[in-house]
Amino acid sequence: MGKRGRGGGQRVMKRDFRQQRDNNWTEQRRRDGDQWATPTHENADFEEYYKMQGIVPEGEWDAFMETLRKPLPTTFRINGRGRFAADLRDRLQQDFFSQFSENMEVEGEPLEAPRTLPWYPDALGWHMAFSRAQLRKLPILKQVHELIIRENDAGAITRQEAVSMIPPLLLDVQAHHRVLDTCAAPGSKTAQILEMLHQGAGTPSGIVIANDSDAQRCNLLTHQTKRMCSPALMVVNHDATQLPILRDFQQKQAYKFDRILCDVPCSGDGTLRKAPDIWRRWSEKNGNGLHPLQLRIALHSAQMLKIGGRMVYSTCTFNPVEDEAVVAELLRKSESSLVLLDVSQELPELKRVPGLSKWLVKSNGELFPSWEEAEARQAHAKLTRSMFAESDISALHLERCMRLLPHHGDTGGFFVAVLQKVAELPQSAFVAAPKKESKQAKAPAQNGAKKLAEAAAWSAPAAQPPPSQNRQQPGAGGYDSALREQTAMEEVTDMAYEAAGHTQNFAEEIEDKDIPAATESACEAAAAVEGVFQVLSGGEEIAQEEKRAAAAAPGAAEDEDEKEAPEGTREKPEWGSIRGGGARGRSTGGRWRGVDPIVPFTDAEQLTSIRDFYGLAPSLKMEEQLISRSQSDDRKPKRLSFVSEGIRDLLMMDENEQLKITSTGLKLFERQDAKDARTSCLYRIAQEGLPMLLPAMTKQLVFVTAQELLRLLIENSIALPQDMRLPMETLTNPAALQNGSGGDEGKAAAAEGEAADGAQPPAKKAKTEGPAEERRERVPWSDPETLRQLDSIVGGCCVCTLRNEEAAALGFSAADGVAEGALAAHAPLAISCWRGRASVNHMVARPEAAQLAEKLRAALLKRDGPAPEQASEQPAAMEAEALPAEIAA
Numbered sequence: 001m002g003k004r005g006r007g008g009g010q011r012v013m014k015r016d017f018r019q020q021r022d023n024n025w026t027e028q029r030r031r032d033g034d035q036w037a038t039p040t041h042e043n044a045d046f047e048e049y050y051k052m053q054g055i056v057p058e059g060e061w062d063a064f065m066e067t068l069r070k071p072l073p074t075t076f077r078i079n080g081r082g083r084f085a086a087d088l089r090d091r092l093q094q095d096f097f098s099q100f101s102e103n104m105e106v107e108g109e110p111l112e113a114p115r116t117l118p119w120y121p122d123a124l125g126w127h128m129a130f131s132r133a134q135l136r137k138l139p140i141l142k143q144v145h146e147l148i149i150r151e152n153d154a155g156a157i158t159r160q161e162a163v164s165m166i167p168p169l170l171l172d173v174q175a176h177h178r179v180l181d182t183c184a185a186p187g188s189k190t191a192q193i194l195e196m197l198h199q200g201a202g203t204p205s206g207i208v209i210a211n212d213s214d215a216q217r218c219n220l221l222t223h224q225t226k227r228m229c230s231p232a233l234m235v236v237n238h239d240a241t242q243l244p245i246l247r248d249f250q251q252k253q254a255y256k257f258d259r260i261l262c263d264v265p266c267s268g269d270g271t272l273r274k275a276p277d278i279w280r281r282w283s284e285k286n287g288n289g290l291h292p293l294q295l296r297i298a299l300h301s302a303q304m305l306k307i308g309g310r311m312v313y314s315t316c317t318f319n320p321v322e323d324e325a326v327v328a329e330l331l332r333k334s335e336s337s338l339v340l341l342d343v344s345q346e347l348p349e350l351k352r353v354p355g356l357s358k359w360l361v362k363s364n365g366e367l368f369p370s371w372e373e374a375e376a377r378q379a380h381a382k383l384t385r386s387m388f389a390e391s392d393i394s395a396l397h398l399e400r401c402m403r404l405l406p407h408h409g410d411t412g413g414f415f416v417a418v419l420q421k422v423a424e425l426p427q428s429a430f431v432a433a434p435k436k437e438s439k440q441a442k443a444p445a446q447n448g449a450k451k452l453a454e455a456a457a458w459s460a461p462a463a464q465p466p467p468s469q470n471r472q473q474p475g476a477g478g479y480d481s482a483l484r485e486q487t488a489m490e491e492v493t494d495m496a497y498e499a500a501g502h503t504q505n506f507a508e509e510i511e512d513k514d515i516p517a518a519t520e521s522a523c524e525a526a527a528a529v530e531g532v533f534q535v536l537s538g539g540e541e542i543a544q545e546e547k548r549a550a551a552a553a554p555g556a557a558e559d560e561d562e563k564e565a566p567e568g569t570r571e572k573p574e575w576g577s578i579r580g581g582g583a584r585g586r587s588t589g590g591r592w593r594g595v596d597p598i599v600p601f602t603d604a605e606q607l608t609s610i611r612d613f614y615g616l617a618p619s620l621k622m623e624e625q626l627i628s629r630s631q632s633d634d635r636k637p638k639r640l641s642f643v644s645e646g647i648r649d650l651l652m653m654d655e656n657e658q659l660k661i662t663s664t665g666l667k668l669f670e671r672q673d674a675k676d677a678r679t680s681c682l683y684r685i686a687q688e689g690l691p692m693l694l695p696a697m698t699k700q701l702v703f704v705t706a707q708e709l710l711r712l713l714i715e716n717s718i719a720l721p722q723d724m725r726l727p728m729e730t731l732t733n734p735a736a737l738q739n740g741s742g743g744d745e746g747k748a749a750a751a752e753g754e755a756a757d758g759a760q761p762p763a764k765k766a767k768t769e770g771p772a773e774e775r776r777e778r779v780p781w782s783d784p785e786t787l788r789q790l791d792s793i794v795g796g797c798c799v800c801t802l803r804n805e806e807a808a809a810l811g812f813s814a815a816d817g818v819a820e821g822a823l824a825a826h827a828p829l830a831i832s833c834w835r836g837r838a839s840v841n842h843m844v845a846r847p848e849a850a851q852l853a854e855k856l857r858a859a860l861l862k863r864d865g866p867a868p869e870q871a872s873e874q875p876a877a878m879e880a881e882a883l884p885a886e887i888a889a
């Protein structure tokens, strides 16, 4: 079959794969004739290959294989650091894990007690291994299982495979770092990195750029990281070998990163325990096919790293061709500008084996120790020299790499190398070594040695593309194009197709049989193998798109020579004049088709209105840090998001719209569209923006008791007393809303009862006013202090938050009431609400409201003990079923 035909098939496979990717990997069964057969956990090629490689220490092979055949335990980490994370850890320990004992059994089957991951800092990483049968039979396991799903959805914990937590820990991220996560979707490591960035108080000066070459997976990445509520994150969609290198106007040089994670696409056999279908699809060809891409990603990343910066290269495969071979070639090409760090003293409790210094490469069914031997046997056609352990290998200290073996810690398999940049990479690093004499000789001659040299030159440190290249490629892909020509990508193509075939079938059989939430582990396993697609379809599509975008860019046809400012002279552009990568709805056209452009929000009238309405302190620099994604100018933007100073600066540096931005910024405000809910402010507060807004808010705040907050969360709406209800005229006369309660008029209107509460946002109203709601007897607000505050705010959006002293007593804030950090999991207990004509309703999504209610109930239970009617019940944290049906759901 020709390549064109197969490419079409690839697209279908890719779509099928994506549609199912959120599902959990379970034990797969495949149709075998008319029989359903459970896949065997055997693969002779796999065993032979890895036995020969010597990846497992002497005498441990059986234990290695036995563990690989078992399902993977559940692991999770408690988000964030500090007191809040420790509190949650202690609560889980007291309420749940203390109920397990050492020698527990379920119907004769031993049950392993949950335990902490010994190497994870502050005992915040946990491991639990129990079977499905045990889960069904032991109620406490079911409760723990549900708790983990709930806390994961709420952003308090993250379910993540244990070994996948290691790269971010070794990246050693600090709050001021610029961090790049090159292959980031679905985003479990990005989330971990973000937490590290946010470990101090306030908004960090550093940023995280999370990239993935697959646009749909970028959306998944956005979704996964949304719960982190970080204004310091930007998600971009590029081929990591062509990520644009921007010019840093502050440093007057290329924009570089302090930390880079290259968690590259790989063949994924380290995930066999959660993706058992790999057993029957495993082939060394997958790894051989991915090696060139992995190397190119690592090389380009190294170029984007600051001198002194740290880069982690990781895979979830045991395969040395994708692991040590890539690291070795990277070190070789760097000519000592990169150093492989000895991290044996970091995470000391983590059991690991050192990297290999010799390995074999398989081709045509034979294993070869060197390129020369493969060449002599005519078996080198689909190989590159860089896949082999060369004679210089001992000088590279590959023993500093680490391989995580499943039987050592009951985990998946993983590989990690930590590198530090000590000097700029030589230009020669970006010119590929000859692969095969015959083709090699042709390539420069056919394509032009000058072009190659030019491409390599402009990829040098801090250099900008020469004008001609710049017009062709918005990204710093100069060396890449050279590399493409020289590495004879078309030969890798076949291997990639084969690898992709493996992925397709793998994907086709995914079924969701277990956990309802999209699980991180499923996505990770999927990601590991899906990367294969990027070699061809994804990568090529992106390259095409980047070319198209460059051509479509305003002024692309002009002489770039005249436009390029000499190094070091670039001025900082005006905030209001920038446009972040996107084209949709722009009359001038933008760079990235189908992407809404990022537009600074500078509407002075609206900004003043928002600032006045919520009494926002000047410390919240909305005028310079608020953005929207607008399709056209004729309507006010639907959402306003806040970006950190670091992201704002990056947006300004990206004045040529080189970045294809999927998402950035923390949503603070949403346009209030309800026609019957007019207030003087067009924008209401988005719940996720509260951690950022609350410290700056001085108006529309209502400090309520814990019991009131709990009631509001459970009942959705609490009525105002009759004498505080607003008159009907406020529905059409916004000015009247500004004057607070309606006095006598209010009383008159109140006689019309609840159904007349037109100021409630219609969408919410539909949700909250079911027949059961109407039947429920509604006790109005009654605490005198709360009533005083409710009377002092104006109708429309407001925030109900726990009173400081209660927040401190219940452990939700420091004694001074100030939240630690901006992450959602550590945000003060506050909810975005709507003060309507006759009631106050919350505007929080149901799952989040349920989670907040449970958190509050647990804290109250801890402080006050069980309420009389609850005294005989289980701890509050376990009793979602005791909540009203709409919350428990």
Ligand SMILES: C[S@@+](CC[C@H](N)C(=O)[O-])C[C@H]1O[C@@H](n2cnc3c(N)ncnc32)[C@H](O)[C@@H]1O
Residues within 6 Å of the ligand: 164, 182, 183, 184, 185, 186, 187, 188, 189, 190, 211, 212, 213, 214, 217, 238, 239, 240, 241, 263, 264, 265, 266, 293, 524, 527, 528, 530, 531, 532, 534, 535, 538, 539
């Ligand atoms: C192993 S997964 C990453 C998992 C992720 N780091 C996490 O922890 O959730 C590899 C990812 O690389 C992406 N990918 C594949 N080829 C790529 C390329 N050329 N550039 C950027 N991303 C790529 C895939 O879409 C996939 O999401």
